Amino acid sequence: MAVRGQGFRIERGEIVGLIGPNGAGKTTTFNLISGLYYPDAGTIRFKGVDITRRAPHVRCRMGIGRTFQIIQPFENISVLQNVMVGAIFGGRRSGKRPEDTAWEACEMVGLGDRCHSMPGELTAAGLKKMELARALATFPELLLLDEMMEGLTPVESAEVINIIKKVRDSGTAVLVIEHVMRTVRDLSDRVVVMHQGGTLAEGTYGEVVSDPLVIAAYLGEEGEGDTVGHSGH
Amino acid sequence: MVRPVRSVLVFGSLAAGFLALAPLAVDPYLLHILILVLMSAVMALSWDLLVRTGQLSLAHAGFFGLGAYASALSCNLLGASWWMSFIAAGMAGGAAALALGIITLRLHGMYFAIATLAFAEVLRTVTLQAKFTGGAVGVTLPAIFGGNRVEAYYLVAVIFVLCLAVSLGLQKSRWGLAFQAIRARQAVAEVIGIDTVKTKLAAFVISSVFPSLMGAFYIHYVTYIIPYEAFSLNTSVSALVMSVFGGIYTTAGPVIGAVVLKILEEYLKSAIVYGYTVIYGLILALVILFMPNGLLGVIRRAAGSGRADQILRWFGGRKRAGVSD
Known part of the structure; x- marks a missing residue:
């Protein structure tokens, strides 16, 4: 690589x-x-x-996955759904169900218990982790x-x-x-x-x-x- | 796919029943209003399909006129039957949208809006100048179904239901999610694997086929059209206004907006013959000032979380649909 x-x-x-x-x-x-x-x-x-x-x-x-310097959440959908958007569109070649991919990515970054929160309810650190999970869900x-x-x-x-x-x-x-x-x-x-x-x-x-x-x-x-x-x- | 709950099915059946039985219950004038309302609803809802990807188009008038002329000319010059001319109109609209989209969809916001405005203006000028279009004199057709208004109503109702189905289908599929992601954060959408060019192009084509069909219907229904009317900026603006008035980025909003505004417009037209547009404009300005989420936002607030809310939610009427705006 x-x-x-x-x-x-x-x-x-x-x-x-x-x-x-x-x-x-x-x-x-x-x-x-x-x-x-x-x-x-x-x-x-x-x-x-x-x-x-x-x-x-x-x-x-x-x-190739990435995050941005300024956080860019999709504000009106839950944390899990944010991550799932990455899984649906970027993670297709994995062959896994997007729901499963999103769960795993959330677990990986330690947001497993905040999955159903809205982005607005997360701390700055939580949002950064969510963006990381969203990138991870595309299997970079x-x-x-x-x-x-x-x-x-x-x-x-x-x-x-x-x-x-x-x-x-x-x-x-x-x-x-x-x-x-x-x-x-x-x-x-x-x-x-x-x-x-x-x-x-x-x-x-x-x-x-x-x-x-x-x-x-x-x-x-x-x-x-x-x-x-x-x-x- | 969200499974419809019982209240949604009941409401849907009632609405379908009303659509199917309305011509039996109303007089010809009211039926004419109903036809105009359904046409407006198709125009507004199809306009909304594209704006969901964050692209504000003023090309709707262009596609309306293009459909009207494609349909009229294929009947007059090529001897096509009405339904063949409708297919020709839809295909002309779709192909024009594809070509226009490839050129203009890289433009954002104002720039895209201006490019689409120019599209309608160019088409009007060409239609005015060309020989085969009849120029400023316009085109005429015999009335569809021999002037049978009830049959014309059912035709526009079928197109309306088709448009509704496309809108709901998109909203509840991955395409809907992609639309929202592109609208909210285009750069993010791109780097998480969404083909933003293809998605916007598809939205533009789908969104443009319906006004073309409406143009075809209109010329067949009123039997006569001139370029100034076919490509009127007013057509684009009213599609935009009805969507915003009812609630943008939703399926229910543009339909509600079209129903309320078209009926209001027709009422004011007959009640205040001179200057009804002043009152119409005033009402619009007040609504947009005080109801940022459109009429739908107000209805949602009033509906609380009961059955009405379930129905609105299913018909794509969240207070603010999807992602952030």
């Missing part, structure tokens, strides 16, 4: 943290991979197949998570980190955008640093944070200690 473009790969069963200062192109990368934007040049490959011109729903059915082999931890307490973050690791251990490749460095450290098997639309550095957390190029890129921008890049929208 590979995602090429700015020149990085991601393998089955690993979590890659995508970091970089504001405007480095992290969310744009997500939009390119999920197909909401088409690139002017270059190719995007998924499992060896060129998907550069494929529509987003085709990519979803091929196994590559999962793109855009700032899942934003607005969560440290306890909630730790819980979501564990869920994401479970997803990885089931054989999914996970690409995450996070801006809190402690989260990046705890979550990522590997880190890709983006700067000005390209890849600046790649390696383990320890390697990239001691890379002089990375330090220069961040200090040049804000240098706030444990927060880098992207602190808002």
